[in-house]
Amino acid sequence: MRLLHVxxxxxxxAxxxxxxxLQIVARLCKEGPASIVRLSEGFAMSRQAITKHLHVLEGAGLVRGSRPGRESVWELLPERLDVARASLDQISAEWDAALGRLKDFVEK
Incomplete structure (x- = not known):
């Protein structure tokens, strides 16, 4: 079986x-769209550093930023997480099949 989504x-x-x-994505999952100000709360780093992390997430297709007013608001794009989850599910299924073959081999 070929890994289609990897x-x-x-x-x-990455x-x-x-x-x-990962914490930013978890926060967006839990709390919904948020501004840079809100996203930086609880982090011991500058808003500029948080913005750099958001741009990496945006490059991976995980978040999207918009500017409806004076603030940038960032939201999660869950579709990319779904593709990653499908990859992990496929790897897990292949691992389970390999373990099943090993068990059958050992028991014979």
């Missing part, structure tokens, strides 16, 4: 490999 998920996994970016 290539599409590499940038997502972006989420950073703890700060």
């Amino acid at each position: 290539r599409d998920s590499v940038s997502v996994f 972006a989420l490999g950073d703890e700060t970016r």
Whole structure:
């Protein structure tokens, strides 16, 4: 079985490999769209640093920023997470199949 989604998920996994970016995504999942000011709360870093992390997430297709007024508002784009989840599900299924074959081999 060929991993259909892994290539599409590499940038997502790379972006989420950073703890700060993972926390930003988790916050957007839980709280919905948020401004830079709100997203920077609780982080020991500048708004500019948070903005850089958001641009990495945007490059991976995980978030989108808009400027409806004076503030930038960022929102999660869950479709890319769905593709990454499908990749992990496929890897998990292949791993389970491999373990099943090993079990059958050992028991024979």
